[in-house]
Amino acid sequence: MATFQSLPGFRDFYPEDLARRSHLFRVWRQNARAFGFEEYDGPVLEPLELYKTKSGDEIETQLFSFTDKGGREVALRPEMTPTVCRLVGERAGSLKRPIKWFSIAEFYRYERAQKGRQRSFYQFNADIFGEAGPEAEIEIIALLVQCLAGFGLTAQDFYVRLSDRDLWFFYLESLGCTDAESRSLLSAVDRFEKMGDDAFKGYAEAHGELAPARKAAVLAFLEIKSLAALRAHLAEGGAGSGKLAARLADWEKVLGGLAAMGLGDFVQVDLGVVRGLAYYTGFVFEAFDRKGDLRALAGGGRYNDLVKKLGGPDLPAVGFAIGDVTTGILLEQRGVMPALISAPDVYVVSGEGEPRRTALGDVHRLRAAGYRVDYPLRAPAFGKQFKAASDSGARLALIYGSDELAKGVVKFRDLCERSEREIPLGGVAEAEKDFFCAGGR
């Protein structure tokens, strides 16, 4: 049996594992629909160039890529964003705005697997296209919160850190930074939390030592953890700059909208988050567990230039993705992963011969009516069958024996109450209906 193993970073999903995964998908799908998002999907295999165009040539080292038999350079999808940009871009002219789409799909990345990260994983992706205003951020962040809160997680379990790459650029510009310097500084900000002062080494190498005053300004800015602090900081710097003032107004809208939805406790201003991805153009956000011992649960932001860059029309967009691996770990940790046992509604016990034939007729009728019905394929002794009925987790057992048949009845046993009554043959479907509608389920 040890001859073949699954590939590193790829998981087997035994029924109990798949039940957990399906639980995630169910909650995500249900909430996305509640928010008015439509589900889509795309190909698992895409042209390698699609990802190189979006992320640069180096990305290939992180991809499952190969040359197909037709000589095409292809890659298993490592993310959904380029695909959905293509889909939306192709029909942008005929799609009603705003375009609110979601998907649940499997992705592949050729990376070293570790805690919370596999080479194959699933993501819920949600995006809004065609709305450039901060109203789209409110909607997408609210969905992100609900896609975690929907499991029973609270603001004590996780939170969303909200930042803004535009704000950073405008701020650095007001400090006199060139565009190249700003980009380098943002990459330092991204690493600062983890690396401390070493994060600025890359900047020093490229642009010379960072002036102390400028560094102090950057550090003060990334420490900002509230809207009030941001407001005060910008006022202090005499941020009369129209750009900064306009961004601040957008911040007021986003945080005000989320507060109005009752989600204020889930969102934390945190300019220390910038996300390394160069394609983000405005607000960026990441969801983390409050204890901080897991990697990011979800990440997203605005990417107004990407659809165009990938060959589509000029279409503003904002979106996020949640992964199944870290989310699953968090749900287990917080004890909100339900016990997902798959029990039938009814277990049918029968004798051999005529009783069994009668039972099979009812088994099928009940199944066709939508009940989950199980029975032993090869009927063993009655004692065994009762144990099997009990083990199955079914609420009800139906008993077809020669004694019952002789009387024209079926025994209807409530396995929880351990009570039993007789119902007339042919009245089974109706009795089930009465039982389960009365709250027997």
Place this chain on the structure above:
RNA sequence: GCGGUCAUAGCUCAGUUGGUUAGAGCACUAGAUUGUGAAUCUAGGGGUCGCGGGUUCGAGUCCCGUUGGCCGCCCCA
């Protein structure tokens, strides 16, 4: 790509300074039990001890390599 650590049954593990045919609990199957439930007793299936090589009269045990898991670094769309 780099470092640490681990690997015995489906699961959790035991296995003596290297010594006969590798064990236990749980789980699974069957019987006791041809009509009433989580019990008990009995029996059974399931292992090339991750894989390969070396040392040795003899390796689950010692050595080397390799693959895989876990943890961390790089990266993280």
